[in-house]
Each structure stands twice: as C-alpha cells, then as structure tokens.
Amino acid sequence: DAGVTQSPTHLIKTRGQHVTLRCSPISGHKSVSWYQQVLGQGPQFIFQYYEKEERGRGNFPDRFSARQFPNYSSELNVNALLLGDSALYLCASSLTGTGMNTEAFFGQGTRLTVV
Amino acid sequence: GEDVEQSLFLSVREGDSSVINCTYTDSSSTYLYWYKQEPGAGLQLLTYIFSNMDMKQDQRLTVLLNKKDKHLSLRIADTQTGDSAIYFCAEKNSNYQLIWGAGTKLIIKP
Numbered sequence: 001d002a003g004v005t006q007s008p009t010h011l012i013k014t015r016g017q018h019v020t021l022r023c024s025p026i027s028g029h030k031s032v033s034w035y036q037q038v039l040g041q042g043p044q045f046i047f048q049y050y051e052k053e054e055r056g057r058g059n060f061p062d063r064f065s066a067r068q069f070p071n072y073s074s075e076l077n078v079n080a081l082l083l084g085d086s087a088l089y090l091c092a093s094s095l096t097g098t099g100m101n102t103e104a105f106f107g108q109g110t111r112l113t114v115v
Numbered sequence: 116g117e118d119v120e121q122s123l124f125l126s127v128r129e130g131d132s133s134v135i136n137c138t139y140t141d142s143s144s145t146y147l148y149w150y151k152q153e154p155g156a157g158l159q160l161l162t163y164i165f166s167n168m169d170m171k172q173d174q175r176l177t178v179l180l181n182k183k184d185k186h187l188s189l190r191i192a193d194t195q196t197g198d199s200a201i202y203f204c205a206e207k208n209s210n211y212q213l214i215w216g217a218g219t220k221l222i223i224k225p
Binding site: 044048 | 148158205211216
C-alpha cells in the first residue's frame with residue numbers, strides 16, 4: 001500500500017515565480033495537511049483540508065493557497081516566490097484530520113529552493 | 116502565543132539512556148507527540164501521549180508528561196547508533212493544529 005506521495009521531490013524556482021506542489025494521501029484518507037520546514041527548524045503548519053474544505057490555516061500570507069480534489073489529493077500553490085520560501089514542504093494525511101493520529105503519516109517532502 | 120521549546124543538541128554514549136526534554140505553553144493541548152527525522156527521510160511518528168496521561172511506555176521509549184509544568188520528555192533506553200536523528204516534540208492545540216519544537220539533534224558517541 002502506497003504511503004503519502006509528494007511531487008516533485010526537488011524544485012528550483014526564481015524569485016517572483018509561482019510553484020505548485022502536489023500530494024497524494026494514503027488510500028482512504030480524507031484529510032491532508034501541509035507544513036513548511038525551514039532548514040534547522042521544526043515544521044510550521046500551513047493548511048489542513050478535509051473533504052475538500054479548508055479546516056485550518058496557519059500564519060502564512062495570502063500568496064500561499066491550497067485545494068483538495070474529489071480524490072482527496074491536494075495541491076499547495078505559492079505565488080510571487082521569495083527567497084524565504086525556500087524550505088522543505090511536507091504533506092501529512094489522515095482519515096479525518098482529528099484525534100490522535102492526525103499527523104501520523106508524512107510524505108518525503110518537496111525541497112523548494114528559490115534563487 | 117503557543118510555543119514549544121527543546122534544546123538543540125544531546126550527546127550520549129552508545130548503550131546509555133537518552134532523555135530529550137520539551138516544554139510547551141498551551142495548556143489546552145490534547146495530544147503531545149514525538150517524531151524522528153533522519154537525514155533525507157520524512158518525519159516518523161514515534162509515539163504520542165494524551166494530555167490526561169502522565170506516562171507511556173513503548174518498548175525502548177518512555178514518555179513522561181508533567182502537565183502542571185507543561186514539560187514532556189522522551190527517554191530512549193539502550194541508545195544505538197541507529198537512533199541518531201533529530202527528534203521533534205509537537206503539541207496539538209484546540210484547533211487540531213500541530214505546534215512543533217525546533218528539534219533536538221541526538222548524537223551518539225561510540
């Protein structure tokens with residue numbers, strides 16, 4: 001059974017560009033959460049989606065947006081990239097997004113470098 | 116605001132016990148977690164504890180929670196070289212969001 005898959009694994013973008021990151025949750029999971037992990041720090045919560053609705057949003061600017069599709073996969077979009085957006089972007093999936101196992105399953109992440 | 120703090124490094128000898136500490140500020144935390152992150156690998160959930168518990172043991176791992184002091188610790192018995200990693204403490208707040216510490220790098224000396 002496939003785990004949480006993210007694509008691409010690595011990405012290099014130029015300041016001002018736009019980027020789309022993708023996440024496929026574990027089969028049967030309906031909730032996806034996105035995190036940003038800057039080098040040397042812990043992950044920071046960006047979004048949580050459940051049943052295609054945004055359930056939670058972290059303290060990130062409006063340049064960050066996301067959506068969840070009918071098959072529960074998700075995209076994270078970042079517009080007008082800044083150097084400070086360089087980070088590892090992690091996706092986590094869970095059945096419902098609540099309870100103890102909300103973030104039990106993480107993807108390998110997408111390493112975004114903005115130059 | 117909510118905050119989770121950990122020391123950045125811990126160095127132990129192989130075979131000794133490792134104790135990684137964490138403090139948090141949100142008294143409404145429901146669950147507290149420990150994750151392991153190895154170089155080039157994703158985050159691995161090691162264990163969690165519900166906020167009304169004070170201890171949980173799982174093989175070599177023991178989690179202690181002092182809710183009054185908002186202090187969480189992870190003890191790894193018989194530390195092995197394969198335990199070298201960064202360990203993150205995280206709390207789940209009332210909005211179901213995880214608030215993470217900066218991670219403790221565990222260094223194993225032979």
